[in-house]
Amino acid sequence: MAMTVGSGSAGDNEEPMLDINTTPLIDVMLVLLIMLIITIPMQTHSVNIDLPQGNPPPPLVQPTVVTIDIDFDGSILWDGTAIGNENDLIAHFRNVVAQQDQPEVHVRPNKLASYDVVAHVMADAQRVGVDKLGIVGNEQYMGNN
Numbered sequence: 001m002a003m004t005v006g007s008g009s010a011g012d013n014e015e016p017m018l019d020i021n022t023t024p025l026i027d028v029m030l031v032l033l034i035m036l037i038i039t040i041p042m043q044t045h046s047v048n049i050d051l052p053q054g055n056p057p058p059p060l061v062q063p064t065v066v067t068i069d070i071d072f073d074g075s076i077l078w079d080g081t082a083i084g085n086e087n088d089l090i091a092h093f094r095n096v097v098a099q100q101d102q103p104e105v106h107v108r109p110n111k112l113a114s115y116d117v118v119a120h121v122m123a124d125a126q127r128v129g130v131d132k133l134g135i136v137g138n139e140q141y142m143g144n145n
Helices: 023-039 086-098 115-128
Strands: 065-070 076-078 081-083 104-109 133-135
Touching (some): 076 086, 104 115
Parallel strands (some): 065 104, 104 133
């Protein structure tokens, strides 16, 4: 007696395959993506500016300079004269703004000065309308101290 074991005949119990083979679709999509990347022109993020050539002429009149020293203890000196409070500082800034040709205001903080005081002085100058404001004396922060 022989017994046959097998998958059966090709017809009665077979179900259709419901899964789609996505490998060819992925291959086509990758080829299209590569073609798209190759055909897109390179974007340049540069701005062409016509810069002047040579050295600029020296200024005819040297600008007036006002120096504000900020010491390590928070004291503020306006051209060597102590400023008592914030209202006096704002009054000095208003005098600078009222001038026809604004002088340059140089803020020179001490190496140990509090950042809060320096930022507050600069914010007051900006709030009043000082246009020519800069920090000088940065060389004290350089080096191996």
